[in-house]
Amino acid sequence: MNTAARTKTDDTPAGARQVLTFCLGPETYGVDILRVQEIRGWAPVTRIPHTPVQVLGVLNLRGSIVPIIDLRVQFKLDKAEFTPLTVIVVLSVKTPAGKREFGLVVDSVSDVVDIEAIDLKETPSLGSKVNGNFIQGLATVADRMLILLDVDELIRHDLQQVESAALASAA
Amino acid sequence: MNPEMSQFHEAFFEEAFESLGAMEAALLQLDPGAPNAEAINSVFRVAHSIKGGSGMFGFTDVTSFTHTQETLLDELRTGRMPVTSGTVDLLLKSTDVLRGMLKATQHSTPIDQQSVADLQFDLEQLVAQRASQPAGGIGTPALAAVAPTRTVVAPPPGKRWQIEFKPYPSLLVRGNDPMRMFAELAELGDVERQVDTRALPPLVELDPECCYLVWTFTLTTELQIDAIRSVFDWAQGDCDLSIVEQASAAPDPLLVEPVMAPPPAPAQAPATATATAAERKPAPVSRSDQAPEPAAKVTSPDSNSIRVGIEKIDELMNTVGEMVITQSMLMQFAHGSEPLRMDLLRNGLVQLERNVRELQESVMRVRMLPISFAFSRFPRLVRDLAQRLDKKIELRMTGEQTELDKTVLEKIGDPLVHLVRNSIDHGIEAPEVRLAAGKPATGTVFLNAFHRGGAIVIEVGDDGAGLKLERILSKARAKGLVGANDVLTDAEVADLIFLPGFTTHDQPTDLSGRGVGMDVVRRNVKDLGGTIDLRTETGSGSRFIITLPLTLAIVDGQTVGVGDEIYIVPLLAIIESLQMKSGMVSRLVGRGEVFSFRGDYIPLLRLRQVFGVPSPPRELTQGIVMVVEGDDGKVGLVVDELLGQQQVVIKSLESNYRRVNGVSGATILGAGSVALILDIPGLVRVAAEQIAA
16 A cells, blocks of 8 residues: 555545455456345346347346346457356446446456455556546455446446437437 | 424315315306205315314414305305305305415415405405395304304304203213214204313323213204203213203304314224214314214215325335236246146146236226316316306216226326317307307317226317318418328318417417417327327317226237247237238338238338347248337338237336337236337337438
8 A cells, every 4th residue: 555545545435345346357346335236147138129239138127127238348348158157236326317227247246345445546547448437446456456346437328328329320 | 393293284285175176066066046055065064174174283364264265155055145156156266265375385385365365355245245134044053163263253043052061970981972962962053162171180090981071052043942952861860961041142242262172081082083084074173163063974975085105006016016927937837847736736826817917906996096086177177268258068077987097197187178178269169159050059068988998088079160171271281281282081181180380270369279289189198108089070069089098007918029039019009910921012212111901001110120139030921910000000010920918017118227219118028037018109210210221
């Protein structure tokens, strides 16, 4: 932990938080555990016409219809086969229109780790496949880099893309 | 204000608004020539309940206003004043003002004091005029007991009796019910009451089976002392009773103290409270306003309904919906397994299916309300408009008890108002014109509602002039909506009025004619998944026929397969389905495909293409074409196979995602997977865009 990191993360709230980590290709990502509604195995989804490629379709989650997003497609990684290890992380997301539920398809979930706010490092502006807006910060856990995702921002981006796709198809 | 009190406020306002509706309905039934005593009574009761409730909560403005209203109503009730159309108008106006006052009070905004004062003055004038005439009837009910201020009441004529009723503590134990006696007493004449609560011990020491109270009544009646005594016959030996005649017709006004009586004894309280609640009285205490009035007679007609929060019902419906899913999941499992042991399971499942469906239906029924809720505003509307336009109009409504979903009901109200207004403004002619045309001077506007199949049909019509088709056509030609040489059928011409911005009125009135309206009506009906048709005959009237689904929560659907995907087509949209034959389809340049259907050429949509289903294309002859009703006529929808018909519970895609063009929602199939429900007009638009692109 260095002092440079400390000054850079002044704007993030202090204190520890728990993060669910999952794998996507070679990288490890994390999301705030408080946002995780449930983790469930991969099940075939119902395709929705005229949606961006990363939106695989919708799934029935105890009576409500939840859209499922393939993070591999969204992050422009190679498409992986769906295996028994493939899981859907169902997240509760805040959008301008209110609370939504979304499912993210990831390769596998690994762990729940505690991260001190102070351990978060700012995202370097280059060298990431992901649009930097989605990333809250980077942390090092067990010598590996952990990319902490801002799920609200991620889904907002998706919904925007959906809007523009709809506009494009309407035009 | 403490939270409990505000909860009562809420109930008071809710009931007051409901009662005002009932009051308005009763007023409209009042025929100036031959007033219906029951109608006057029900109006009186509403005014009285509101007065009681508002007095209790300290809404003094409302109390004072309803009091004035009540004084007038009482004159009408006793027949001392004739019911004239002027009086009815004034009373109707007073319901409006009262509604305004209640709204203002509810939202803690200032009351429009001017209009209140004006109307109150008018009402008082009317009563004062009567008062200057010689008194005709006998007896005035105790009006002022509830008013929070000291109120002056003119002494009623007739004999006055002072009755002191001092029960022994054992009265209740011996099975006597003072409330019942008081009710009987009230039937003898007009009663004022005072309660002496001095003997009431502190709550801790109070014996619920003891009677501690002493009542003093002033009864005005023509009857003899024996009749009064007989009321208390059953209590003989359980009370001290004194009945004394008072000097009749005291010249000075009588001052009455507001009486807020506690229940006769705590033991009485629970039973009475239930009774009062059932009568939609504001709260148990309101009994004190006119305790002697027989309670059971104050029942309002809709008191056998309960108020349930809509979110509770939605929750219930969700649960039941899932039960249906579980059940069909089990059913599929049972079909796949070994027969012997499975037979029992299957029998059980069949039963479960029946139970679940019954449960689902009864839950659906909870949401259903009679359409009279939407119809109830029309008598007033028709009356007011007819007056304003100087037309004679009779409103005829049938099928008011036809039930439909609350959500549908709420959304259909405004379109109906628009149609009725149009009928009155455009449809019904002035009386002279009608007579000249050999029709009765009084026009008829009718509203019918009935069930047909899984839908509710609402008809709005009139026996007026009908649509002036030539005029519509010439307007449409002038506006360039129709080509100069196009020949249109009458139905097509009539359909033009649904176009946005279309009007035949050169001078828009403030009622209609601005050219907004019919398109909005049509859109609203479409949004509810319904259709609107127009039948018109020049000279003899027009009729709008609205067909709506009974509920927005469930749809009868046809399950269809395309490739590996399953979609639901609403059954209402399907006209027919047929096997494709080669040679039926032709290509039109830039217009996509058409196929011949009963002599017409209708556009063909391949669902596989429109939705980009990832599966190898098929020969058309292998598919099924469903003829469905789009926004602008029929469309053929090509699917691979028809799978079955079932009722599906509509789930929203938007709650977690967004609206998808061509899809109205989703549902969950037996196996737990999701299927999309097609929105046919939307689908046609999507296809049109694809062809254009």
